[in-house]
Amino acid sequence: MTYTPATFTPIAADWVAAPLDGPLPAGFPAGSLPAAVPGVIHTDLLRAGLIADPFDGDSEAAQQWIGDTSWRYSTSFEWHDDGSTRHDLVAYGLDTVATVRLNGEVVARTENQHRSYRWPVAELLREGANELVIDFAAPVPEASTRAERFGALPRVNHHEFNQLRKTASHFGWDWGIDVAGVGIWQPIGIDSWSGVRIDAVRPLVAVDDSGAGVLTAHVALEWDGRGSRDDSGLAVTVKVAGAGHGATAVEYVTRDAAGAVVEARVPDVQRWWPIGHGEQPLYDVTVSAGEAQWVGRVGFRNVRVNTAPDDAGRPFEVYVNDELVLVRGVNWIPDHAFLTEVDADRYARRLADAVDANINLIRIWGGGIYESDAFYDRADELGLLVWQDFLFACAAYAEEEHLAAEVEAEAREQITRLSGHPSLIIWNGNNENIWGYVDWGWAAALGERTWGEGYYRELFPRLLAELDPTRFYSPASPYSFGEYLHPNDERHGTMHIWDVWNRRDYSVYRDYTPRFVSEFGFQGPPAWSTLARVVHDEPLDPFGHEMLVHQKAERGNEKLDRGARGHLPEPASIDDWHWTTQLNQAHAIAFGVAHFRSLTPHNTGTVLWQLNDNWPVVSWAAVDFDEHRKPLWYALRDVYAPRFATIQPRSSAQALADAFEGYAPAKDVLALVLVNDTGDSWSGEFLVARQDFAGAELAAERVTISVPARGTASYELSAGVAAVGDPAAEIIVARTADEASGFAPAIWNAAEVVGQALAADAEALDVRAERTEGGYAVTVAARSYVRDVFLQVDRVDAAARVDRGLVTLLAGESARFEIASSANVDPAAFTTPLVLRTANGLLARGEN
Structure with a gap:
């Protein structure tokens, strides 16, 4: 949301709210219904009892009429x-194509959810009662109409979402419900002011060679248009206060000046660092211009990304304060299909999920919102x-004026x-548009028509050079940062890996040696309670009707079965x-990330698809819609x-030598x-040890090994240790006795779970x-090798949370699981076979 003045x-x-035109279900009442602002039509209808929970069962299909209907919002x-x-x-956010009337007069027509609007209305306002009416066009037919008018363009999914500047995932995605609707999704109101107001502030920061923080505040001003008896000028003041030193700077501007640039220098500034690299000191910034004031915060740091060619291609190296950041990232989608339902507390919980999972970067995906x-x-x-x-x-x-003007204003x-x-x-x-043009048949379909390239290669870099040159710009993800390079080449820049999941076994991750993976993932269902809350097939079945409503990926549950096979x-x-599928x-993501991280510094980061869900669904998320941390989260x-x-x-030295003679190197040794x-x-x-x-x-x-800061080290295991005699009954374990090292044991499984002679749960645990004071505790002790102990505590209490998951135990080891729950149950409920799960237990069941 744009800065809101006092x-x-x-x-x-x-x-x-009331329907204007379009289909309505039988019996829909005449008249209007109470509406929340900010809000959206779906949640208004739900609160009024006029629709069922959109996320439940097959409500999605029954409620498609909502996006085919135009709606009027009004108030006095x-x-x-x-x-x-x-x-x-x-208006800070109108979703999306709207006509705004004040006291019967048209104020404006809008068509962009992702920007705000300001209109002078003094001549339209009345002393006392006023009427504000906003008519929203039905988004689905509006998008279709524009496709007919301007020409349909290539896209994924079944709606013409790319015709509108509206959240793409509102129209459904391969993890998202189709709930294209309308609403006043950000505040709307009257701003009364005199003299001058601060329209916007761009507080750009840097740290110079002396260690001083440099804040360059670009202050945009708007004047009320009235003359003044005092034309002596206006002081624009910037104050910076925070940890260590502060600073104040003033620039004087003449009346009607469009703005001012004010530079404040903070000596010996405390730098802002990414998590894991240092602290995050934030400095308060106050900008004053006459009676107007803007308040914000900044953190002083420098950022750059290196994509310069090297011997292996082109890297993607993120530097903050000239220190390399090895990215451990996740992709982010809107955390609720109805955006107004996400509050600051939910954002805080979701970002805590990220921090607790050792994540240091979140990529906000291009089908969602700013x-x-x-959040920020x-x-x-x-x-x-x-x-x-x-x-x-x-x-x-399209890059024609009907869309281009909105794109520039939004950006x-x-x-x-x-x-x-x-x-x-x-x-x-x-996201993936340049790749789509090159590989998905778009070029032939488009011919000479525009498709967005001008935005990515010209408009956006130009706007960033003008407005914020302090940050790195990438034209796309994936992208290889070379004019004649394939956009998804593992040797260059950023890469998306989707053949795994879509058609290939996850072991194929190991065939890749990417410089940076900005998107990859593997699906699994949400927690049992999340799934059972909305899927009511009798009996429950992976291919039941409502189950497939909550599986949006093409042939998704078939891919789940294929992906687990073997x-x-x-x-x-x-x-x-x-x-099994959870x-x-x-396992798939742990396998891939372990391989990619082992390639450091050739590989400098991974960004998993995805952290979160926007409704209860089988998806790639690590945390489901009901905020349960899935097994994937613990693996991550x-x-x-x-x-x-x-x-x-790894390949032995001889295999590598053979490679230079034209032979493909075999991965014939193991390395720690x-x-x-x-x-x-x-x-x-x-x-x-092999045991x-x-x-x-x-x-x-015993291996003595040294590893530098922000670096890697490897050691080729001896043939005696690496030579597994019985893959079904042996593992290799590497661990250090230094409890403060931070290195958890590494385990090499010579066979997949399905090929291991694992003892059944009852025999092994x-x-x-x-x-306990906070709920319950479960302690497990292993008599034999036990893989992936996990407590599905939500089967006992949907509100329960557990501190650990996917704990693998060697013979003689134990683990304690702390469960936060206010439910009054027998503690043994948390140890029943459907709650306490292991890989061993799956194998035992599979053999019966």
């Missing part, structure tokens, strides 16, 4: 002239880096609005299907640990690889449950 008075009360409000010179109607101030504010405080897409995704977009506003956030380091032109046993029940999602936390040890196949993404080097000893499932040591060696 003079703004919201019009939030007594709104009603009291206004009294306070003597101000200007009275503006300000997020709420609450919290990211600033946490040290989470933000990569922001411009809102173009998986489609071609200018959002670049300005977000310029003060230190967390934001990258702007990205689009890794995990065929599930014997719907309960086992749920656990576990396989976690482990594999994204700042210090990470992994055993990986340490990744140290901390500011301190580490040296110590690892014990690497059976009962814990008997079959071969071992001793289990104890008890009440």
